[in-house]
Amino acid sequence: xxxxxxxxxxxxxxxxxxxxxxxxxxxxxxxxxxGYKLLWAILLGTICLIFLVEMSGRLxxxxxxxxxxxxxxRFGFPFFSIVMLGIVAxxxxxxxxxxxxxxxxxxxxxxxxxxxxxxxxxxxxWLLMWKGTFGVIENGASLLGLVxxxxxxxxxxxxxDWGGAAHGLLPTMPGDGKAKYGFTAxxxxxxxxxxxxxYFYSSGAIEDKWDESYIxxxxxxxxxxxxxxxxxxxxxLVAAALSLQPRGxxxxxxxQAALLMTPALTRWGFYLFAFSMLFxxxxxxxxxxxxxxxxxxxxxxxxxxxxxxxxxxxRFAFTYxxxxxxxxxxxxxxxxxxxxxxxxxxxxxxxLPLAIVPFLFLMNDSIYLGKHRxxxxxxxxxxxxxxxSFVLAIISIPxxxxxx
Amino acid sequence: xxxxxxxxxxxxxxFACKPPTPAEQLDSALSWVATxxxxxxxxxxxxxxxxYTRQTLELSQQTLLQLGTKLLKSPVPGVDSAxxxxxxxxxxxxxxxxxxLVTAKNSPGFRQQLDSLISDETLVKQFADSAESKQ
Numbered sequence: 001x002x003x004x005x006x007x008x009x010x011x012x013x014x015x016x017x018x019x020x021x022x023x024x025x026x027x028x029x030x031x032x033x034x035g036y037k038l039l040w041a042i043l044l045g046t047i048c049l050i051f052l053v054e055m056s057g058r059l060x061x062x063x064x065x066x067x068x069x070x071x072x073x074r075f076g077f078p079f080f081s082i083v084m085l086g087i088v089a090x091x092x093x094x095x096x097x098x099x100x101x102x103x104x105x106x107x108x109x110x111x112x113x114x115x116x117x118x119x120x121x122x123x124x125x126w127l128l129m130w131k132g133t134f135g136v137i138e139n140g141a142s143l144l145g146l147v148x149x150x151x152x153x154x155x156x157x158x159x160x161d162w163g164g165a166a167h168g169l170l171p172t173m174p175g176d177g178k179a180k181y182g183f184t185a186x187x188x189x190x191x192x193x194x195x196x197x198x199y200f201y202s203s204g205a206i207e208d209k210w211d212e213s214y215i216x217x218x219x220x221x222x223x224x225x226x227x228x229x230x231x232x233x234x235x236x237l238v239a240a241a242l243s244l245q246p247r248g249x250x251x252x253x254x255x256q257a258a259l260l261m262t263p264a265l266t267r268w269g270f271y272l273f274a275f276s277m278l279f280x281x282x283x284x285x286x287x288x289x290x291x292x293x294x295x296x297x298x299x300x301x302x303x304x305x306x307x308x309x310x311x312x313x314x315r316f317a318f319t320y321x322x323x324x325x326x327x328x329x330x331x332x333x334x335x336x337x338x339x340x341x342x343x344x345x346x347x348x349x350x351x352l353p354l355a356i357v358p359f360l361f362l363m364n365d366s367i368y369l370g371k372h373r374x375x376x377x378x379x380x381x382x383x384x385x386x387x388x389s390f391v392l393a394i395i396s397i398p399x400x401x402x403x404x
Numbered sequence: 405x406x407x408x409x410x411x412x413x414x415x416x417x418x419f420a421c422k423p424p425t426p427a428e429q430l431d432s433a434l435s436w437v438a439t440x441x442x443x444x445x446x447x448x449x450x451x452x453x454x455x456y457t458r459q460t461l462e463l464s465q466q467t468l469l470q471l472g473t474k475l476l477k478s479p480v481p482g483v484d485s486a487x488x489x490x491x492x493x494x495x496x497x498x499x500x501x502x503x504x505l506v507t508a509k510n511s512p513g514f515r516q517q518l519d520s521l522i523s524d525e526t527l528v529k530q531f532a533d534s535a536e537s538k539q
Contacts, residue, residue, distance in 0.1 A: 111455030247442055248529070250435040252467075255460040259442050259452075266451045 007217050013138060014225020015232065016145035020284030021101030022094065022191035022345045023233045024151075024277065025338060028260060029251045030184050031240025036161075036168030039234055041185040043169050045192025046230030048385035050222050051378050052356070055363050056198040057218035060205035063368040067202045068298035070362050079358075084299055086354045088292055091196045093344035095288045095327045099125070100337020101281030104254040109274050118331035125285050126324045130317065134207045134306040137290060141283030148232055148280050150272040154261040155235040158242040165238060182392050183346060189389040190348030192233070195355035196291040203294040207305060215372065239264070254338055289327075293320040350393035356386045426480040427535045433471045433492060434532045437525045440464040440499045444518040447506060454506050461503040468496050480531075482538040488531050495524040 030038035056067060063070060072080040102121045103114030128137065174181050210218070243263045244251070251257050261269030290306060297304035297316040310317035331337065360382060363374040424432070440461055447457040472492040479485035498521040505514040 108456050108459075111453075111459060247438045248431075248434050249438045249442065250432065252432065252435070253463060255443075255456070255463055256435075256439050258456065258460075259439075259446060262442075262446050262451045266449065270446070270452050270456070 003214075003217055007220060009139060010217070010221035011225045011228070012146065013142035014221055015142075015228040016148065017138075017142035017280075017283045017287070018226070018229025019145065019148045019151070019232055019236070019276070019280045020191075021097050021277065021281050021337065021341050022187075022194070022348075024236050024280065025251065025257065025341050026184065026187040026191045026345055027233050027236040028240040028244070028257050029342075030188060031237040031242075032244040032249055032251050033184065034174070034181065035241045035245055036165045036238065037172055037174070038181075038185055038188060039165060039168035039237060040171045041188040042192060042230060042233045042237065044385055044388070045189045046226055046233070048189075048193050048382055049197070049230075050226045051382050052193065052198050052359075053201055053226055054219055054222035055359070055374065055378060055382075056202040057205050057210065057222065058215060058372055059363060059368065060202040061210040061214045061218060062212055062370065062372045064206065064211075065368065066206055066294065066298050067199055067359055067362070068295055070368055071358050072299050074362055074365065074368075075358055080299060083354055083358060084295060086351045087195055087199075088295055090344060090347050090351050091288055091292050091295075092323065092327065093340060093347065094194065094196065095285060095292070095323065096330050096335075097337050097341040097344050098281045098285040098288060099324075099327050100331050100335075100340060101277055102285065103331060104337055105274050105278035105281065108255065108258050109271075109278075114337065115332055115334055118328040121285075122324050122328040125282070125289060126321060128286060129289055129306075129320050129324070130310055132286075132306070134204065137286045137306060138204055141279065141286055144279040145276075145283045147272060148276045150261065150265065150269075150276060151232055151239055152235040154264040154269060154272075155238040155242070157264040158239065160238050160242060165234075182395060183342075183397065186349045186389065186392045186397070187342055187345035188233075189385075189392070190345035190350075190352075192230070193352060193385070193389065194348060195352070196288050198355070198359070199294055200287045200291040203291070203298070207307060212372070236260070252338070253336075285327075289320045289324055292323050293317075346393060346397050349389040350397060352386050352389050352393075356382060426475060426478050427532075429471050429474055430480050430483070430488075430528075430532050430535055433468055433475070434525070434528045436464045436467045436471070437495050437521065437528050440495075440502070441518065441521055441525055444502055444514065444521065448511060448515060448518070454509070458503050458506045461499050461506065465496050465499045465503065468492055468499070472496070480535045483531055483535050488528075491524060491527055491531070495521060495528065498524065 027042060030041070059070065060066060065073070071083060099118065099121055100114060103117035106112070106117045107114045205214070239260050243260055244256070249256055258270065258273055261273050265272060293316050294304060296302070296319045297313070302315045303313045304316040305313060330340065360374070360379060362368055364379065366373055443452065443457050443460040446452040472489055476485060476489055498517045501517045502514055502521070505517065
């Protein structure tokens with residue numbers, strides 16, 4: 001009975017916690033610019049994420065290691081420190097984007113600019129981290145994030161062309177503007193396959209004391225939770241394709257995205273968008289802050305647990321305190337969170353091999369996983385998607401930068 | 405030494421942020437006029453709050469001002485830049501009026517300005533289409 005409850009809660013929180021500023025902005029931009037044409041990128045990213053999340057949980061359940069401490073143990077500290085540098089730098093940019101997303105949601109609700117929200121938002125995130133437990137962070141924010149289901153309601157209410165949407169699930173290339181199209185695809189993949197999610201999930205499995213009996217549950221949570229989450233991302237793209245593309249609106253600023261659901265849900269659409277962004281970004285900001293602190297603590301051998309009193313894992317608590325404080329600075333300086341989002345999502349794609357290749361080695365190591373190590377299917381799917389993201393990233397990021 | 409030069413050259417190429425082309429700026433201008441129109445429609449239907457609507461209209465107006473200045477400096481090939489500038493100036497005027505009328509909660513006056521903006525939007529779209537066809 002306890003496991004059924006955990007399973008249900010796991011799926012619900014995976015759905016509620018799936019969307020964040022990166023997935024919303026990239027999907028909305030894709031829909032506004034290219035209609036349904038980039039649905040394939042969300043599909044590809046979601047399939048890869050299902051495999052990666054399942055692997056992260058399996059590694060923790062079987063080996064009782066998080067990805068971070070297994071990477072350090074298996075590859076040694078010098079290699080681990082290179083991985084840490086790349087992953088933490090990109091995760092920090094994503095944290096800035098999420099804090100900015102909360103600020104932008106509050107801006108459209110209150111009329112007070114997002115810069116003014118940087119400090120209050122950071123204090124709230126920090127307080128929740130300081131006072132909260134892992135359960136509060138994992139479940140609380142994600143349950144609030146269920147408001148993002150409104151994107152699916154809006155998309156369906158606008159009567160999409162289902163045939164056209166199905167056609168968008170197959171990759172195509174546009175006649176012109178290939179760099180921008182490629183950059184948007186890369187950003188979608190980066191938003192879908194966020195390494196911080198794997199680190200958070202595997203650490204969570206250790207926090208929740210998973211063992212091998214949790215393997216089937218892990219598979220169901222990863223499969224159903226991520227699939228439903230992927231559908232929500234697709235719903236954002238479809239809603240943007242139906243509400244913004246016919247009007248010729250390209251999303252450069254958050255204010256433009258705020259109109260996404262109004263044609264379908266009128267006044268409710270505006271407020272549901274604002275609260276969706278508020279809760280989705282809050283959940284993501286908590287998870288990323290925690291993931292970065294886990295990364296340092298597990299990598300450097302400190303004691304760590306979100307369930308411990310901060311006085312008992314002071315270096316862990318100090319890390320997230322500093323990270324959240326630093327995350328507020330770019331926002332105080334007025335740096336546009338949407339620009340940070342797009343760049344951080346594309347950079348996530350570019351740095352994916354750094355996170356995923358050592359992880360694949362671990363998942364094939366019988367010392368850690370015994371009979372539960374990866375099969376050919378998991379290895380192939382993840383390797384192919386990572387290769388596609390990486391190639392697209394190294395081609396399109398320079399082209400997009402040169403193209404302004 | 406050679407590898408150092410190559411590295412510097414690569415970094416220069418990578419980070420030499422070239423501004424968007426005039427045609428892309430014109431597309432952006434059209435997008436902002438459309439944004440102001442959609443925000444205006446939403447306000448008239450009581451869908452969006454006053455503060456958000458006013459801020460979005462002001463943002464559209466400011467962005468159009470910046471884009472107009474850039475388009476004057478580097479005109480879109482084959483497009484009469486004087487006519488385009490006057491059209492964008494007029495659109496900005498309507499948007500500024502709309503922002504003021506939100507504060508005054510004057511719906512009839514707002515609708516009048518919105519109708520004029522819709523006419524301007526059609527003209528900006530014609531300019532954008534003509535620029536695209538000449539590319």
